[in-house]
Amino acid sequence: MDIKALVSQMTLEEKAGLCSGDDFWHTKAVERLGIPRSMVSDGPHGLRKQDEEADHLGINDSIKAVCFPTACATAASFDPDMIREMGEAIGDSCQHEKLSVVLGPAVNIKRSPLCGRNFEYFSEDPYLAGKMATAIIQGIQSRNVGTSIKHFALNSQEHRRMSSSSDADERTIREIYFPAFEMAVKEAKPWTVMCSYNRINGVYASENPWLLTDVLRKEWGFEGYVMSDWGAVSDRVAGVAAGLDLEMPSSGGVNDRKIVEAVKAGKLDEKLVDLACERILNIVYRYAENAKPETPWDKEAQHAQAADIAAECMVLLKNEEGVLPLNKADEIAFIGEFAEKPRFQGGGSSHINCFKTTGALEAAKDLKIIYARGYDVAADDAPAEMIAEAVAAAKKAKVAVVFAGLPDSYESEGYDRSHMRMPACQNKLIEAVAKANPNTVVVLHNGAPVEMPWISRVKAVLEAYLCGQAVGEAAVRVLFGDVNPCGRLPETFPLKLEDNPSYLYYGGEGDVAEYREGVFVGYRYYDKKKMEVLFPFGYGLSYTTFEYTGLKLSAEKIKDTGVLNVTVTVKNTGSCAGKTVVQLYVGDAESTPIRPVRELKGFVKIALQPGESKEVFFTLDKRAFAYWNRQIHDWHVESGTFTIEAGGSSRDLPLKAEVVVESTVELPRRYTMDSIFMDIMADPKAKAVMMPVIRQTMAIFGNNEREGGTEAAKEAVTEDMTVAMMNYMPLRGVFSFGGGIPAEQADELLKKLNGEG
Ligand code: BGC
Numbered sequence: 001m002d003i004k005a006l007v008s009q010m011t012l013e014e015k016a017g018l019c020s021g022d023d024f025w026h027t028k029a030v031e032r033l034g035i036p037r038s039m040v041s042d043g044p045h046g047l048r049k050q051d052e053e054a055d056h057l058g059i060n061d062s063i064k065a066v067c068f069p070t071a072c073a074t075a076a077s078f079d080p081d082m083i084r085e086m087g088e089a090i091g092d093s094c095q096h097e098k099l100s101v102v103l104g105p106a107v108n109i110k111r112s113p114l115c116g117r118n119f120e121y122f123s124e125d126p127y128l129a130g131k132m133a134t135a136i137i138q139g140i141q142s143r144n145v146g147t148s149i150k151h152f153a154l155n156s157q158e159h160r161r162m163s164s165s166s167d168a169d170e171r172t173i174r175e176i177y178f179p180a181f182e183m184a185v186k187e188a189k190p191w192t193v194m195c196s197y198n199r200i201n202g203v204y205a206s207e208n209p210w211l212l213t214d215v216l217r218k219e220w221g222f223e224g225y226v227m228s229d230w231g232a233v234s235d236r237v238a239g240v241a242a243g244l245d246l247e248m249p250s251s252g253g254v255n256d257r258k259i260v261e262a263v264k265a266g267k268l269d270e271k272l273v274d275l276a277c278e279r280i281l282n283i284v285y286r287y288a289e290n291a292k293p294e295t296p297w298d299k300e301a302q303h304a305q306a307a308d309i310a311a312e313c314m315v316l317l318k319n320e321e322g323v324l325p326l327n328k329a330d331e332i333a334f335i336g337e338f339a340e341k342p343r344f345q346g347g348g349s350s351h352i353n354c355f356k357t358t359g360a361l362e363a364a365k366d367l368k369i370i371y372a373r374g375y376d377v378a379a380d381d382a383p384a385e386m387i388a389e390a391v392a393a394a395k396k397a398k399v400a401v402v403f404a405g406l407p408d409s410y411e412s413e414g415y416d417r418s419h420m421r422m423p424a425c426q427n428k429l430i431e432a433v434a435k436a437n438p439n440t441v442v443v444l445h446n447g448a449p450v451e452m453p454w455i456s457r458v459k460a461v462l463e464a465y466l467c468g469q470a471v472g473e474a475a476v477r478v479l480f481g482d483v484n485p486c487g488r489l490p491e492t493f494p495l496k497l498e499d500n501p502s503y504l505y506y507g508g509e510g511d512v513a514e515y516r517e518g519v520f521v522g523y524r525y526y527d528k529k530k531m532e533v534l535f536p537f538g539y540g541l542s543y544t545t546f547e548y549t550g551l552k553l554s555a556e557k558i559k560d561t562g563v564l565n566v567t568v569t570v571k572n573t574g575s576c577a578g579k580t581v582v583q584l585y586v587g588d589a590e591s592t593p594i595r596p597v598r599e600l601k602g603f604v605k606i607a608l609q610p611g612e613s614k615e616v617f618f619t620l621d622k623r624a625f626a627y628w629n630r631q632i633h634d635w636h637v638e639s640g641t642f643t644i645e646a647g648g649s650s651r652d653l654p655l656k657a658e659v660v661v662e663s664t665v666e667l668p669r670r671y672t673m674d675s676i677f678m679d680i681m682a683d684p685k686a687k688a689v690m691m692p693v694i695r696q697t698m699a700i701f702g703n704n705e706r707e708g709g710t711e712a713a714k715e716a717v718t719e720d721m722t723v724a725m726m727n728y729m730p731l732r733g734v735f736s737f738g739g740g741i742p743a744e745q746a747d748e749l750l751k752k753l754n755g756e757g
Contacts (some may be wrong), residue, residue: 001285007277009033012270015277016259019240020247024230025050027246027284038284040148040227040248041097043090044104044120044136045070045345045468046352049097065093066302066469067345067352071105071132072447073313073465075122075490076540078581079605080135086309087139089302094145096297100287101146101192104350107133107180108196110448110491111156111521112506114417119346119447119466123490124522125537126176127600130183137188144290146191146283149184151229152205152216153177154515155196158416159507162231165199168515171593173200174628174635175519182220191224191283195244197232199511206232212243225279230349237262241269245276299355303470307358310467310474312579315487316460316541323439323459325481325543326399329368333397334361335390335433336374336404336426342464343377343405343445344471348413352469359472360403360443360479367480370397374433375425377407382425387432394437401479402430405445405464416507420497422450430454443475449493452534463487481543486579486605488540488649492522495534501525523650524596538583538600538649544574544610548582548647551655560637560663564620568646568655570606571613579607580648582616586624589641589658593627598645598653620644625661632667639663671753673732673746680731680753681723689752693745697734698722 007015014030022028022037029037042048047065068074068090074083094102106117110124122129137147154166154177168177184190193216195205205211206228216222225245233239233247236255240262247255262268316324326332339361345352361371372393375382394400404426411417421427434440434457441460444450445467455461462485464475477483494500501517508514520528523537550569558564570582584602588595602618622637629636639662647653669683680686726734735746 001281001289003278003281003285006033006035006281007274010277012260012263012273013256015273016256016263017253018277018280019245019259019273020256021250024249027280035281036284036288038100038287039098040101040103041094041099042104042349043102044106044147045074045350046090047093047097047099047102048350048352049099062353063097064299064355065352066299066306067354067357068302068306069310069313069468069471070119070345070350070447070466071122072119072490073310073467073487074136075128075132076315076463076465076487077309077313077605078128078488078490078603079312080131082309082312083132083135084139086305087136088142089305091140091143091145092295093297093302094140095143095292095295098291098293099145100284101148102140103148103194104150105133105136105147106150107184108151108153108155109177109180109521111515112500112502113420113449113491113494113497114506115156115448116158116411116416117346117348117413119411120350120413122180124492125490125600126179127183128490128603129180131603133180133184134188137184137190141188141191143295144292145287146224148192148194148227149181149190150194151196152181152193152226153196153211154200155198157507157513158414159513160511161414162197163199163511164508164513165202165511166513166515167201169518170630170633171628172515172518176521178215185216185220185222189223191286193222193224193226194229195226195232197229204232204234206244207235207238207242209242217243223279225276225283237268240272240276245279303356306468307470307473307477310464310471311477311483313465313467313487314474314478314485315463315465315489315539316478316485317463317535317539318455318458318461319541319543320459323399323441324462324479326401326479328480330398331368331370331396333370333372333393333400333437334364335372335393335400335402336429337377338403338405338443338445339371339401339472340373341377342403342471342475343408343466344468345466346412346447347408350413354469357469357472360475361472363472363476374402374429375423380423380425382428387429390429391432391436394433394440397437399439399441400433400437401441401443402433403443403445404430406447406450411447417448420449420451422446427453430458434458441479443479445471449491449534451496455534463489484543484576484578485540486542486581488538488581489535490537492526492533492537493535494526495532499526499531499533519596524599527597527650536649536651538581539651540581540649542574542578542580544572544576544578546578546580546608546648547571547573548654550615551644551646551657553644553657553659555659557660557662560622560625560661560665564624564644564659566602566618566620566644566646567615568618569613569615570608572608572610575610577607577609579605581605582646583649583653584618584620585645585650585653586620587643587645588625588627588638589643591627591638591640593629593638595627598643598650600650629667632665636665636667637661637663669754671731671750673750674730676727677723677729677731677734678727685755686753689749693734693749694722
């Protein structure tokens with residue numbers, strides 16, 4: 001299809017019309033030219049296709065579909081290959097349902113445990129979020145349907161989400177909030193991007209030319225279309241100019257007319273409208289020309305796949321005295337309503353109408369299970385009889401497993417949590433059960449960290465996150481050892497909410513949310529502060545044990561244009577087969593910019609038989625060592641020594657080595673009379689220019705009159721001392737303190753320092 005030719009045949013009104021939706025879920029058709037409508041649908045962990053009476057709040061039911069584990073859980077798998085396969089399954093369902101684009105993945109950074117949508121987001125770490133996003137996009141798009149990576153950008157709270165401005169400095173945005181989008185855009189080429197509701201440093205994402213054009217298209221090479229989040233458009237004309245191609249949902253024609261008027265009044269270049277239409281139609285036809293509605297959608301097979309994936313996502317947080325895995329011959333108590341009706345997805349636009357769900361109770365129906373409901377999910381208080389019944393069940397059983405977590409009302413799209421606690425009735429239940437049976441295990445169903453006041457009184461905790469419609473099957477497999485747990489935390493669980501770095505500022509004041517903790521999000525903060533946490537980033541246990549040895553680097557020294565190859569050997573030292581995630585962190589040993597102690601730059605999930613060992617390989621390039629430099633507005637490596645650490649979690653890194661990385665980029669320096677001595681002396685070229693001046697100054701002070709030592713030693717001592725004393729002095733001070741240096745020399749010197757003399 002010659003899209004440019006097609007657009008050239010469209011009237012201005014038709015073009016403006018194409019730039020907004022026909023209704024909630026369709027782009028417009030232009031019958032006169034044979035342009036078809038195309039449908040988009042929420043996801044991203046399954047389809048929420050709505051046909052009739054569409055709304056986006058989940059009030060009307062959508063078609064029956066399969067709910068795979070949500071992003072908080074899939075991130076815990078640390079397994080991009082598996083997530084790619086999940087994407088392929090979702091892509092097939094889209095083809096079957098004639099959907100051109102799935103609205104996801106959502107890759108916003110988990111800045112605070114309170115964000116109501118954390119269950120839809122991957123991680124507090126941009127590298128992990130980027131890898132998972134890339135994998136799911138590649139999977140879905142391999143089926144010739146598009147994705148819409150969202151919500152671009154800095155949409156890390158729900159509070160005032162449609163008006164709040166996320167205010168962050170350039171480096172924080174580049175190092176923390178952009179990389180997941182950047183990696184996915186560059187590596188997986190999503191067909192579309194969805195801009196967020198919020199403003200960024202005062203400008204709505206939907207009308208932000210820096211965001212939608214300069215960064216997204218010019219820097220990262222994005223070629224698809226940008227759509228608005230639903231209702232995110234404030235000034236439509238500014239949006240077209242900024243690079244927002246499609247407004248969703250329909251504006252009822254109001255904004256289309258504004259586009260037409262703006263073009264006619266000469267306020268908006270028609271070429272920009274053409275461009276938006278071309279981008280939209282490229283994708284409409286890309287789907288239409290590859291549509292395969294005959295693709296089968298085997299929901300039962302996908303349910304089985306959802307169960308397999310869920311089992312690989314669960315994170316074993318505690319397992320004292322090997323209470324897990326459970327023995328199938330023993331009598332086990334399953335306590336808590338979530339055993340029967342699990343919570344496995346969150347509320348809002350991602351909510352899927354499951355064709356079936358399996359709770360743990362049903363999945364374990366052939367085993368010796370005693371069930372007690374324990375609490376009422378909808379109530380905050382636990383009636384005494386319910387607790388008594390649970391205690392009785394716990395006493396009878398060998399092991400008591402409490403299925404607990406957060407009710408739907410606690411975390412959802414549209415609002416944030418106000419605290420990190422579980423419902424009081426559930427905490428009370430866990431305490432009572434733990435008192436009744438020393439072998440108490442807790443299985444958690446939640447989309448974000450919770451406080452665990454009872455942690456020291458239970459033997460085991462299995463974090464199931466919101467693990468999709470087959471969660472019960474997966475939980476039973478892991479609990480009884482059919483699957484060895486292999487999930488790792490994609491976020492830190494702090495001891496208490498107040499420990500979180502965003503705690504003082506989260507939510508903001510009025511419509512301004514300042515991201516004042518800067519790059520110190522999640523473990524970047526807890527590690528720098530050497531704080532105790534409940535469970536660290538990257539952590540998770542297994543029924544077997546692993547040993548990490550043999551860290552090898554391909555070089556002791558590299559240039560920032562080169563790469564460093566890293567090898568680690570990992571061995572299964574326990575008695576059953578299992579998987580672990582070898583994690584690689586890089587830190588700048590000595591740096592001028594204020595940087596985290598370590599940052600995740602590689603991970604590999606690997607399966608090992610008992611006694612087996614394997615080597616895993618990583619490649620680190622410039623980005624692994626770089627920080628965002630505000631002076632050159634680019635990534636930059638500060639020459640020096642970097643630490644390479646490897647192991648099983650951010651706080652279990654037995655292997656450490658060092659590499660020297662040399663920058664090939666010279667930072668531009670512009671010296672003035674206000675430049676301080678220390679900065680000048682740190683620059684070898686400027687230092688060479690400066691030394692004669694220092695000697696001259698010293699001569700004036702008479703320092704060279706000192707007695708003793710060789711001439712060279714004498715000079716070194718006096719120079720060092722002078723340099724130390726003068727560190728924070730501006731250049732102008734050198735002259736005023738230096739007395740006798742003529743003022744004309746100042747201009748000469750500046751020229752030389754700036755390489756002009
Ligand atoms: C959400 C998006 C979603 C859209 C369509 C919005 O409210 O923020 O994530 O894709 O609705 O349902």
